[in-house]
Amino acid sequence: MSDELVTRLRSALGDGAVVDDPDVLDGHRNDHATFCTGGTARALVRPSSTAEVQEVLRAATALRVPVVTQGARTGLSGAANAVDGCLLLSTSRLNRIVEISAEDQVAVVQPGVVNADLSRAVLEQGLFYPPDPSSWEQSTIGGNIATNAGGLCCVKYGVTSDFVRGLEVVLASGEVVRTGRRAAKGVAGYDLTRLMVGSEGTLGVVTEATLALRPEPEAALTAAATFLTIEDGIAAAAAVMASGLRPSLLEFLDQPTLRAIQxxxxxxxPENVGSMLLAQSDRGARAAEDVARIAAICAEHGAVDVAEASDAEESRMLLEARRLVNPALEPLGITLIDDVSVPRSQLVTLLRGIAEIGAKYDVLICCPGHVGDGNMHPTVVFDRDDEAAEARALEAFGAVMELGLRLGGTITGEHGIGTLKAQWLETELGPVGLELHRRIKAAFDPLNLLNPGKVLL
Structure with missing residues (x-):
C-alpha cells in the first residue's frame, strides 16, 4: 500500500513533491517535545497549493493512511510527531503572503509563512501582527494556529486566536471549507474558526488564513525590578495590572531561573534575589511615564533594585535576562517544559507548590512565565544520564499539572496537548466534555486519519 500511495502522489504532484527516503523521514520524525517519541512515516509530501493538499488527502483517505501535518516542528507537545505508517504533510511550500491590506488591516497568508517574516512584511506598511512566540524566527503561522500560540506580547494584545478572522481548511475527505470572514464582525453560525485554532491538525489542514493586524506600535521602554521573595514580585505584578496601565510585556523569573542565568x-x-519582574510599555512618548509608574509600584512592593530604560538599547539590555532563560537551562540537563496557566490570584500558591514538588521529587524546577496573564512555564531540569532522575522528572511534571488544575487553571496555556499531555486532558475537561470533543473529531474526520493519537487518546 505504501508503494501505491507514493505512486499516486507522485503522479498527482510530481516526483519532487514526494519523498520516501528513510533518512529524510527520520529527520522529520519529531518536534521539540521531550519524551514524545515519533513513529516511522511512509512518506513526506510537500504540496504547493490547496488543490494539491486536496489530492493528498483524497489519496490518504482512499488508502486509509493517517496524515500528520507539519510546519517548522518547533512545538513542545509532540503534536507534529510522525505516527507509524503515516504520511507527513509539510507546509513548507505553502509559504506565500498572499495579501497585506492597510485599508482592511488584514493579511492573507499560507500556513508555511514564518511568523517573523510576516511581522517584518506588515511592519513595512506601518502595521503590526502581535502574536510573538519565542520561536517566531522559525515557527510558522500554520503551527501557531494549530497550537493557538501566545508570546511575550499576549498580556496586552492577546493570542493567535484573537487575530484569526477566517481560514481555508481542507478536510480529510478532500473537501474545502472556508470559515469566518474578512470583516471585523460576524456572528453567523457556529464559530468554526475558533474551533480550528488550537486543534493541532486533528480536524483539517489549514491552507490559508486571514489575520487581523494592528497599527504599528510606538517606541517601547522597559523596566526591570528584583525582589527578595516570590510574594513581593507577584504582588508587584498584580499591582501593575490593577493600576490601569496596560504593559505590552510583563514577565516573571523565579529564583532558580535567575541562578541559572547568573x-x-x-x-x-546577588544570590539572595528571589524574583525578577520585567515590564514594558510601547506607548511612545508616554512610555517613559508608564515605566516610571511601574518602577514606583515595584518599589512600593519591596523591590530591592529597579532599573528604568531611557532608550531602545537600554531596554534591550534589561530584557537580556528573559532571552537567556533557555540557553541558561540547556547546560544543566534535559528540560521538560510545562505551560500551566492559573488565575493571577493563585500565582503565589502555584509557585510555592512548584518549589515543594521540586523538593519532593529531587529535581530542579525553574519557573519563568508570562505573569501578566498567569501563564507560567515550569521547566523540570534533570541529568540526561540518570534514569532515576528521568522517572522523577516525569512524576514532577504531572504533579505540576495537577496543581495547576486544583488552582482553577489549565494544563496548557499555549503549547497545546499533542501526546505529551493527552492523558491529563479528561481531568481538565471532564467525561462529558471529552465525549463532546470526540464527537466533534468524528464529525470532521470520521476515519480518524488526521493526526491520530494527538490531543484525544
Missing amino acids: GYRDMGL
Whole structure:
C-alpha cells in the first residue's frame, strides 16, 4: 500500500513533491517535545497549493493512511510527531503572503509563512501582527494556529486566536471549507474558526488564513525590578495590572531561573534575589511615564533594585535576562517544559507548590512565565544520564499539572496537548466534555486519519 500511495502522489504532484527516503523521514520524525517519541512515516509530501493538499488527502483517505501535518516542528507537545505508517504533510511550500491590506488591516497568508517574516512584511506598511512566540524566527503561522500560540506580547494584545478572522481548511475527505470572514464582525453560525485554532491538525489542514493586524506600535521602554521573595514580585505584578496601565510585556523569573542565568552569564544578580519582574510599555512618548509608574509600584512592593530604560538599547539590555532563560537551562540537563496557566490570584500558591514538588521529587524546577496573564512555564531540569532522575522528572511534571488544575487553571496555556499531555486532558475537561470533543473529531474526520493519537487518546 505504501508503494501505491507514493505512486499516486507522485503522479498527482510530481516526483519532487514526494519523498520516501528513510533518512529524510527520520529527520522529520519529531518536534521539540521531550519524551514524545515519533513513529516511522511512509512518506513526506510537500504540496504547493490547496488543490494539491486536496489530492493528498483524497489519496490518504482512499488508502486509509493517517496524515500528520507539519510546519517548522518547533512545538513542545509532540503534536507534529510522525505516527507509524503515516504520511507527513509539510507546509513548507505553502509559504506565500498572499495579501497585506492597510485599508482592511488584514493579511492573507499560507500556513508555511514564518511568523517573523510576516511581522517584518506588515511592519513595512506601518502595521503590526502581535502574536510573538519565542520561536517566531522559525515557527510558522500554520503551527501557531494549530497550537493557538501566545508570546511575550499576549498580556496586552492577546493570542493567535484573537487575530484569526477566517481560514481555508481542507478536510480529510478532500473537501474545502472556508470559515469566518474578512470583516471585523460576524456572528453567523457556529464559530468554526475558533474551533480550528488550537486543534493541532486533528480536524483539517489549514491552507490559508486571514489575520487581523494592528497599527504599528510606538517606541517601547522597559523596566526591570528584583525582589527578595516570590510574594513581593507577584504582588508587584498584580499591582501593575490593577493600576490601569496596560504593559505590552510583563514577565516573571523565579529564583532558580535567575541562578541559572547568573551561572550562565554574569548579570550582576546577588544570590539572595528571589524574583525578577520585567515590564514594558510601547506607548511612545508616554512610555517613559508608564515605566516610571511601574518602577514606583515595584518599589512600593519591596523591590530591592529597579532599573528604568531611557532608550531602545537600554531596554534591550534589561530584557537580556528573559532571552537567556533557555540557553541558561540547556547546560544543566534535559528540560521538560510545562505551560500551566492559573488565575493571577493563585500565582503565589502555584509557585510555592512548584518549589515543594521540586523538593519532593529531587529535581530542579525553574519557573519563568508570562505573569501578566498567569501563564507560567515550569521547566523540570534533570541529568540526561540518570534514569532515576528521568522517572522523577516525569512524576514532577504531572504533579505540576495537577496543581495547576486544583488552582482553577489549565494544563496548557499555549503549547497545546499533542501526546505529551493527552492523558491529563479528561481531568481538565471532564467525561462529558471529552465525549463532546470526540464527537466533534468524528464529525470532521470520521476515519480518524488526521493526526491520530494527538490531543484525544
